[in-house]
Amino acid sequence: MFxxxxxxxxxxxxxxxxxxxxxxxxxxxxxxxxxxxxIIDFVVGxxxxxxxxxxxxxxxxxxxxxxxxxxxxxxxxxxxxxxIDFVARKGAEDPDFLTTDALNAAAAGDIEALMATGEEGLLxxxxxxxxDMSVETFQAGVLTWLDTAKHPKTGKRYDEMLYQPMLExxxxxxxxxxxxxxxxxxxxxxxxxxxxxxxxxxxxQVIGSSIKSSYEVIDGTPTVLKDPGIAFIxxxxxxxxxxxxxxxxxxxxxxxxxxxDFQMLEWTTAGExxxxxxxxxxxxxxxxxxxxxxxxxxQLARGLDEGPDRGWLIVDMAEDWGTVWPSE
Numbered sequence: 329m330f331x332x333x334x335x336x337x338x339x340x341x342x343x344x345x346x347x348x349x350x351x352x353x354x355x356x357x358x359x360x361x362x363x364x365x366x367i368i369d370f371v372v373g374x375x376x377x378x379x380x381x382x383x384x385x386x387x388x389x390x391x392x393x394x395x396x397x398x399x400x401x402x403x404x405x406x407x408x409x410x411x412i413d414f415v416a417r418k419g420a421e422d423p424d425f426l427t428t429d430a431l432n433a434a435a436a437g438d439i440e441a442l443m444a445t446g447e448e449g450l451l452x453x454x455x456x457x458x459x460d461m462s463v464e465t466f467q468a469g470v471l472t473w474l475d476t477a478k479h480p481k482t483g484k485r486y487d488e489m490l491y492q493p494m495l496e497x498x499x500x501x502x503x504x505x506x507x508x509x510x511x512x513x514x515x516x517x518x519x520x521x522x523x524x525x526x527x528x529x530x531x532x533q534v535i536g537s538s539i540k541s542s543y544e545v546i547d548g549t550p551t552v553l554k555d556p557g558i559a560f561i562x563x564x565x566x567x568x569x570x571x572x573x574x575x576x577x578x579x580x581x582x583x584x585x586x587x588x589d590f591q592m593l594e595w596t597t598a599g600e601x602x603x604x605x606x607x608x609x610x611x612x613x614x615x616x617x618x619x620x621x622x623x624x625x626x627q628l629a630r631g632l633d634e635g636p637d638r639g640w641l642i643v644d645m646a647e648d649w650g651t652v653w654p655s656e
Contacts, residue, residue, distance in 0.1 A: 354500040356650075357493045363648040366641055367497065370604045374580065375504040381602040383580055385505040390581035391571060391592065392498070394512035394519055394536075396626040397585045397608050398527060400489040402617045403480065404439060404625060407518050408450070410473050412437060414457035428452055443624075455556040458515065458539055462551050467521040474522060484653070487526055492654045494583075494608075498527055506581065509533045511571055513563040513588055517554065535570045537562045567592035580604065586626040593631070593640060605640035607631045612646040615653075 354371075358364040373381030374388060395401040412434045419426045419435035426432045430449030433441035434456075442449060458466060474487045482489065498508050510519060510529055516536035523529045540555040562570050568591055571579065582589070582596035585608040593605040609628065610619050620628040635642055645652070 354503070355493065355496050357496055359648055359650045361648050363641055363643050367500075367604075367606075370581075370602065371500060371504050371506075374602050375506075383602060387577065387580060388501075388504070388506040389509065389575060389577055389579040390501050390506045391509045391511045391575075391579045391583070391596065392494070393584040393586070393589045393592070394510050394514050394523075395585075396610065397512075397583055397589070398491060398494050398498075398510070399486070400479075400491075400616060401585075401626050402619070405514065406486045407514050408453070409477070409486075410470060410518070411453045411457035412439070412442070413473060413477060414469070415453055418456070425456075431456060451558070454539065454558075458518075459554050459556040462546075462553055463517055463541075466517055466554055470518055470521040482653075484655075487522055488653065488655060490526055490654060491608075491649075492651050492656065493649045495527070495654065497583075498529070501581065502528070507533070509535060509571075509575060509579075511535045511562065511567050511592060513537055513561065515539070516562075535562060535574050563588045565591050568595040571595075582606070583608070584631075585610065586628050587630045588626075590630055590634075593635075594638070597638060597640065603639075605635070605638065606643060607635055607640055608643050609645060611644050612649070612652065614646075616645065618646075 354368065355364055373379045374383045376382055392398055395405050399406070415431055415434040416437060419431065426435050428449070430442055430445040430452040433445065433449070434453050442453065474485065477486060478484065479486060479489060501508055508529055510523060510527070510533065512519060512535070514536050516534060516538050519536050520531040520534045523534045524531065538559045540557040540559045542553050542555050544551055544553060560566065567589065571592070578599045579596045580599065580602060581604045582593045583606040584593060589607070593607070597603040597605045607628070609632070610617050610626065612618060619626060620632060631640070632642065
């Protein structure tokens with residue numbers, strides 16, 4: 329996992345100084361395109377008391393999707409890869425654990441066969457790898473996996489496949505008095521395991537999907553358990569609902585990368601005063617991946633069609649980002 333010292337190197341920790349008061353480029357990994365200019369113009373206006381676009385600090389709330397927006401999401405969501413690895417490891421220890429076609433496909437690492445089992449099969453993998461354990465046990469397993477697992481294309485650790493330009497954007501917003509939140513379809517406990525080290529976003533500012541849970545006192549220890557079954561999906565219409573119930577204010581800045589983020593951007597930018605919607609468009613097959621309308625992961629069609637007319641910024645990864653990964 330990222331250490332605090334590495335976070336400082338990447339500029340993730342708050343500096344205590346206003347970025348607009350510095351001569352240094354607040355977004356050095358962004359190319360000097362219209363995208364970078366629009367972001368800086370918005371942030372400067374929202375944080376300058378003398379600007380007509382000034383927003384009081386209490387209302388400077390920014391929300392970000394995670395998969396495909398802050399870190400990569402191909403060939404499948406990293407959380408699903410965690411579940412597949414968990415099932416494979418447990419199946420090797422106890423073959424009787426592999427009781428269904430979905431679990432056998434996961435244990436074999438056959439993603440195509442697993443996807444063919446449909447939503448029911450995927451839920452079996454989620455329950456097998458996420459449920460019947462305490463939150464602490466689950467998160468410890470996630471951290472162990474992140475310490476050892478490698479991405480099949482890049483060979484990088486999954487927590488090294490963060491987008492450097494987005495890390496800079498998070499830091500820049502915080503330097504200018506914004507509160508940054510993750511609002512993602514990923515599992516809330518999965519993301520909370522690494523979000524603070526990776527993004528400098530504390531657990532209480534991470535909103536995600538969740539499976540069912542229960543409370544028990546086990547051997548004298550009060551414990552929150554993760555149970556089988558889905559409790560809430562933080563996607564599409566669920567995102568504005570989750571923001572309203574968890575944060576209690578409409579954000580003024582929202583960033584996503586797929587049509588699953590459409591309603592979050594729509595609701596954010598429909599408010600009064602200065603608003604900013606941002607979509608990361610994956611156009612770089614050389615450094616990362618290129619996908620949009622027909623992708624099985626992170627499908628982006630409506631956002632491309634309607635986003636520009638709504639004033640949203642469509643970030644072209646190939647054109648607007650000078651670097652992709654922190655290690656470049």
